[in-house]
Amino acid sequence: MTSKKDSEPTLEHAHTATGIVGDGDTHHLTIPHSHSDTDRLTMLSTPTLRKRELLHVDEDIYASTHSLTWAGQQTHVMTAHIAAETDQEIDGGILAPTGRVTFQLSLAAFIAAFGSSLPHGWNTGVLNTPSQLIKDFLNTTYTERFGEVPGPQLLNFLWSASVSIYLVGGCGGAFCAGWFANKVGRKRGLLICNVFGFVAAILFATCQVAQSFEMLILARLIVGFGCGAGSGLVPMYLTEISPINVRGAMGVLHQFALTCGILLSQIIGLRQILGQEHLWPYLLALTGFPCLISSAVLPFLPESPRYLYVNEQSREKAEHALRIFRQEEDVTLDLEEMKQEVIQQQQEPEWTFKRLFKNKDLSMQLALVCVLAVAQQLSGINVVFYYSTGVFIGAGIPIDYTQYATLCTGIINVLMTGISVPLMEKSGRRKLLLSGMILMVISATGMTVTLSLKDISTWMAYFSIVSLVGFVIGFAIGLGSIPQFIGAELFKQGPRPPAMSFAGLLNWLCNVIVGISFPLMEPYTKQYSFIPFIVIVLGFGAFLWWKLPETKGKTYEEIWNYFVKEKHKHEVETLLESPVDKNRNKPKKTTKSGSLVNGATLN
Known part of the structure; x- marks a missing residue:
């Protein structure tokens, strides 16, 4: 019989305790836990217990058993999995490395976002204000080249191609972002994105002089590719160079720079600035300016320390980069936090899309990141901006001033995105995300009601503005x-x-779908256009509330362990509900502790 002293396990990861179970006796095993007073668990074992046969020990604790040879005799190891805490919190048992926001970290984050995220936003909104001028250019160029005036359908096709080809390029860039990140690194990948911005800027600046609408369309394709790749690389770089306690705030800088780019393109594109007949090519070409600044500074900034350590297997380079970003000599905690990933990376083949999709351990993480990517584009934000002009006119704002009212909406978008930077580390990702989605549902419902009743009462138009602003804030x-x-x-x-590449590809594809489907849907749905988006946000919001954990202040290892624990808990519940195996008493192959037992590693 195994003694009580021998049966007390050492806890290497939070929520998991292992102990030897002997010959049919009952043992009291102490379960150490760094964050609770959970102390003793009674485990009942029998000689017939084998790997993956399960005992329901308590309503919050599940146990699974494994056969193995220990100290020369066959016995069993029982693993207790403590159920997840309430509100999807990840209970960490690892001392997380934290740090302050240094000048070097701020500079790297600013340059990365300024050089890739801001051009992304710029090219998203830059065609809105000078749209009629560009249509006139397409019309004139076609007429002079072919000697005939293009029909409305052909002209609309050329204009649509100029707008939507940017999204096609974005899909390609997002798909390749993972390849850039792995093969050349995060920083060098951003430099490559800048090259696409340079080339596109030259084509934009010269397309009118060359009287070539093909150059305009090609430039939009090229800049779209660069922005698509940057949309995956920038968040990756920002989160990997940041200490855990400011990781979320730094990650938001990508979206903040993107919204700033949209707003700046609308302001500089006004008729009083560059929204003029002979100046609009230079308006489009300004996308190359942030790329130029970024390319001048990025080479002097460190690569992602995590990439250097895990991918390039260089602890020395990673330590040097961390010291620059943290402005501290002792970066041991950061390096130790990465060390386990280095060991695992050395034992694993390269991650590809095929391996990502086949790996069941990552199915929930992949589902979450895909839902978030799709929900962002299918939330109806583009529909809100589409309706903004009509809402402002209905409120009595003269049509000549509606562009300024729309600019005010863009300013609110930028300000609230900026406010979310400190909120990200105070409130957490999960709470902020779900609160924003609830506000979007309420506001979209309000816009549907007020737009439907605007002819009944004039003051409904003012409620429409309030609902519109609420949606943008959410x-x-x-x-x-x-x-x-x-x-x-x-x-x-x-x-x-590869996961972020796939999510980015989905995000851009959904942008294309909304851009194509909404103009076809709007004549039939009119003021009820928001209803499908309300349903989508509600559905995705329910899924995220159910499955998305809070990641604020957690190491990558802690987040990974949370999903492993949730997967094991689900397997336990499934097997508890299944019929008992009739062959359970048949002998099974055993092995030494720490080796594989039917595919599972015991430590």
Whole structure:
């Protein structure tokens, strides 16, 4: 019989305790736990227990058993899995490395976002104000080249191609972001994105002089590719260089710079500035300016320490980069936090899309990051901006001033995204995301009601403005800010690039779908256009409330362990509900402690 002293296990990870179970006796095993007073668990064993046969020990604790040879005799190890805490909190048992926001860290974050995220936003909104001038250019160029005036359908096709080809390029860039991240690194990948911005800027600046609408369309494709790749690389770089206690705030900088880019393009595109017949090509070409500044500074900034340590297997380079970012000599905690990933990375083959999809251990993380990417585009934010002009006119704002009212909406978007930066580390990702989605549902419902009743009462138009602003605020603090970087938190170093590439591809594809489907849907749905988006946000919000954990202040290892624990808990519940195996008493192959037992590793 195994003594009580021998049966007390050492806890290496939070929520898991292992102990030897002997010959049919009952043993009291102490379960150490760094964050609770859970002390003793009574485990009942029999000689017939074998691997993966389960005992329901308590309503909050599940136990599974494994056969193995210990000290020369066959026995069994029982593993207790303590159920997840309330409100999806991840209970960490690891001393998390924290740090302050240094000048070097701030500079790296600013340059990365300024050089890639701001051009992303710029090219998203830059065609709105000078749209009629560009249509005139397409019309004139086609007429002079082919000697005939293009029909309305052909002209509309050329204009649609100029707008939507940017999204096609973005899909391609997002798909390749993971390859750039793994093969050349995060920093060098951002430099490559800048090259695409340079080339596009030259084509934008010269397309009118060359009288070539093909150059305009090609430039939009090229800049879209660069922005698509940057949309995956920037959040990855920002989260990997940041201490845990400011990781969320730094991750939001991508979306903040993106919204600033949209707003700046609308301001500088006004008729009083560059929104003029002979100046609009230079308006489009300004996308190259942040790329130029970024390319001048990025080479002097460190690469992601996590990439250097885990991917390039260089502890020395990672330590040097960490000392620059943290401005501290002792970065041992950061290095130790990465060390386990280094060991695992050495034992694993390269992560590809195929391996990502086949790995069942990552199915929930992949589902979450995909839901967030899709929800961001299918939330209806583009529909709100589409309706903004009509809402402002209905409130009595003269049509000549509606562009300024729309600018005010963009300013609110930027301000609220900026406010979400400190809120991200105070309130947490989960609470902020769900609160924003609730506000979006309420506001979209309000817009549906007020737009339907606007002919009954004039003051309904003012409620429409309030609902519109509420929707923008809800989006800015939730679905606007969080999906872009939380994918980097949910995955370890290996699967992170392909996972974020796939999520980015989905995000851009959904943008294309909304851009194509909404103009076709709007004539039939009119003021009820928000209803499908309300249903989508409600559905995705329920799923995220159910499955998304809070990642604030957690190491990548702690987040990974949370999903492992949840998966084991689900397996336990499933097997408890299944019929007992009739062959359970048949002998099974055993092995030594620490080796594989039917595919599971025992430590």
